[in-house]
Amino acid sequence: HSLPEEMKMPKRKCHVVVDSTVEALIGALRDNPRGVLIYKDEIDSLLSNFNRYNSSDEGYFLSLFSGTPFKYSRKSNNEHIFLANPYCSIIGTTQPGRLGEQFGGKRMMNGFSSRFLKVYPEIDKMPSWNDTAMPDSVLEEWERIIRKVVAATPSTDQEGKATSIELLFSQEAKLRVIQWKDEVNNKAYAETDSDAVRALCGKLETYLVRFCLVIQIMHCICGESGMDKIEPGTAELAIRLTEYFRNMESRIAPEIETGILDNRFTELLGNLRDSFTTAEAVREALQLGISESSVKRFLRDGGRGFVKKKSHGCYRKI
Structure with a gap:
């Protein structure tokens, strides 16, 4: 049938x-x-x-x-x-050694890298093993919270489509966020010539607002406040979280910059003139054991931020 x-x-x-x-x-x-x-x-x-x-x-x-x-x-x-x-x-x-390839070069310049919040803790030694377990009461409470978040259903209109809930900033919370933008984020933007840092400043403003939303909703889910506005305490926590990720980015940026090129491509660029052709790069690369397709892909991708195309088949090192 x-x-x-x-x-x-x-x-x-x-x-x-x-x-x-x-x-x-x-x-x-x-x-x-x-x-x-x-x-x-x-x-x-x-x-x-x-x-x-x-x-x-x-x-x-x-x-x-x-x-x-x-x-x-x-x-x-x-x-x-x-x-x-x-x-x-x-x-x-990921591993620190992979950061340059994953987030460096073009991805750092076009804002792709700054869209990711990165965590890079300082770990001096391997943690020890022990038989300590998370208390069941904590696990059960966390599961209850998450299930409550998932089950939270927005209201629907006459056609049955979900309608959004708009949370406005309280006046005090709004002034605190504006103060952060003027005194911290705008200052960081003005004091740098780095396109990557400036891109991060823009994305952190977006994340700050999102953090405010997430934190306020979680306060509501846990019965600690209402869901009618962004409160001053929420804004303060969101700012602290935003600055944490700014600090993480400053720690991880050197890893991205130094890990962009592996030793073979570093040597390749060192052997080439400031301006060079594709044929010259291929000829030099073959002597270093780099395939023709690999070096052409390397050039096509902008040399991971170290090469700029001048014209067809001609490049210069940045």
Whole structure:
């Protein structure tokens, strides 16, 4: 028997997405309008696949940060998807030696790197093992909180669509946030010539507002305050959290800069003139054991921030 025409394909509800290809992610965002999380134990598996199959992948993730409305057409089944308010969080881990390749060069200049909040704790020695366990009461309380967050359902309009909840800043909280912008963030922006630092200043302003929203809602979920406005205490906590991530970025930036080039490409650039051609780079690279395709890809990607294209087949070192 054929299916009735009015039947709709069931939507796959989820919070965490495993398949992070753009097509799979867009399908998940369509079925989960409240947003999803991409979790990668090794974030390199996500970043290294950008632009492998579609040159617009990285650009899509750049715009996804701002929740930009997005239209997508699946040629396989002639499906057209419109995401009015896409939201996706990404969390993952990596090694310090991989930071340059993952977040350096062009990704530092175009704001891709500053879209990621980074944590780089000072660990001088390996922690010891012991048999201490998290108390069951703490685990149960945390599960209760998270389930309450997930179950929190916004109101719906007459058509059954979820309506958003708008939280405004209290006057005192608004003045505190403005003070931070004028006295801290604007000052940091004015005192640097680094495009990367300036890009970070812009993204931290976005994160500050988001931190205010998350902290206020969590206070409400835990019964510590209401959900009618952003309170002064919330703004203060959000500012402290924002400055924590600024400090983390300042610690991690040298790792990104020094890890951008491996020894072979460092030697390659050292052997080339300030201005050089593709043929000269290929000839020198072959002597260092670097394949022609690798060096051409290196040049095409802007030498990870160390090379600028002058004209077709001609480059100069920055």
